[in-house]
Amino acid sequence: MSEQQPPNRRARLREQTTAEIKATALKLMAAGGPDAIALRAIAREMGMTAGAVYSYFATRDDLVTTLIGDVYTAAVASAESARDAVSEADPGARIMAWALAMRGWALENPEGFRLVYGDPVPGYQAPEEGPGKEAELRACTGLLDLVAAAWPKAAALQSDSRRYEWTDFDPALVAHAQADFPDLPPTALALTLRVWGRMHGLVALEIYGHLRALAHDPAAVYRDEMDDLVASLGLGARAEAE
Amino acid sequence: MSEQQPPNRRARLREQTTAEIKATALKLMAAGGPDAIALRAIAREMGMTAGAVYSYFATRDDLVTTLIGDVYTAAVASAESARDAVSEADPGARIMAWALAMRGWALENPEGFRLVYGDPVPGYQAPEEGPGKEAELRACTGLLDLVAAAWPKAAALQSDSRRYEWTDFDPALVAHAQADFPDLPPTALALTLRVWGRMHGLVALEIYGHLRALAHDPAAVYRDEMDDLVASLGLGARAEAE
DNA sequence: ACTTATTTTGAACGCCGTGTAGTAATTCAA
């Protein structure tokens, strides 16, 4: 009977309700796409009024922003753990693990992918800062780590076309790069973004249905592409392909 | 007697109104994103009632489908003409021209890009057939032509990991490939899709705002990536980069 | 028990897509 919840049972309830709102929103999104994230539908599902939700999120876009942060963070975390399950001795396999984890997450959670990487929802404008940006930075630094591990071999294979400066890139990313990999040149950041784009392209096409009709086995195409990517970084990885 | 409007002035007016609806929809989309394509807003803009639009399009999704076809077709046409402005003697430059045209179109017309490649609009489900699919096929065959032109050199650089059959791919695409390039193996279709994904990835990230904060010059990164792509097809193209 | 802060309600406003019923205009046939 006695209450061990210190001063604030209210804060506890609040957190609980907030979590329920987010969970309900994710459930609706999984069922009906990102557009199914409707405050009224959430409230109906939870047995409360639409207006009550405004005690927890100032606007629907705020809720969406929070969800993006959650979903993105979860995706990145799964990619990180997939990568960390592979020995650092095989950088190519680590890149492959990351790529396959990201694609796997996208396929299991296509609405989440649309939420994070697409037009999240009718009139949504992404905020400049917030948990979403943090997750995105985490994704980029994860890729940067992978590129950095491959850099000695990868550098020789890059065309030295354009010269980049540190100021060409996001300060937070640059800070991470310079702190962890002092010998890395700015070009490696450009390469990181290119790797990101390459991992993203086929998955985006697939999730949005542009690949389904054209190729019966998008997974094979994607693995080929990732094999080529790994090879282009000077890491001949083939063992984990089968 | 007067035969200039065959039998039907009505059909003429109809076509004209249809065009005006589409134009208004595109205008609204350019101004406020794909979600701004609202029948009521279009009707308001045109001085008629929302219900009247239903004489021209059975549903809003039908209108969106038509717009997707139009926009996609225009984009592909611009890529084709950019490609055709480059001599066939330089396949690498033709690929580069296609890629830069596509990115240029996306940047000039980001809402169109979202319409075609993203979640077009709240609860839209893409139809299996229609002008959109036709444009998509045209885009793929355009890429296939480019890959085919590079194939002799490109084939040697591909890892022979997975074996593809013709049945792995869309019949229409296969028909085009076999008709125009009898010596091309099925693997070339997989490579075509991979090239597509590679051209798409960075642009998608850029259009949806994931690149803007991280790199100040996405164009340079994209050109590097396309240089690498061209090189990976065995076509050392550098002339048109500067 | 009284005060204060927070949460929730319920109704409203203005959007949206979509139907339906009726009206006016056009086309076609006799």
Next chain:
DNA sequence: TTGAATTACTACACGGCGTTCAAAATAAGT
């Protein structure tokens, strides 16, 4: 030319949406 059929359109209604706001209900602090 007249009558019937097709077409374009208006007006209105329905339900859903995000958002706001005053008032009521609930919890916390004193």
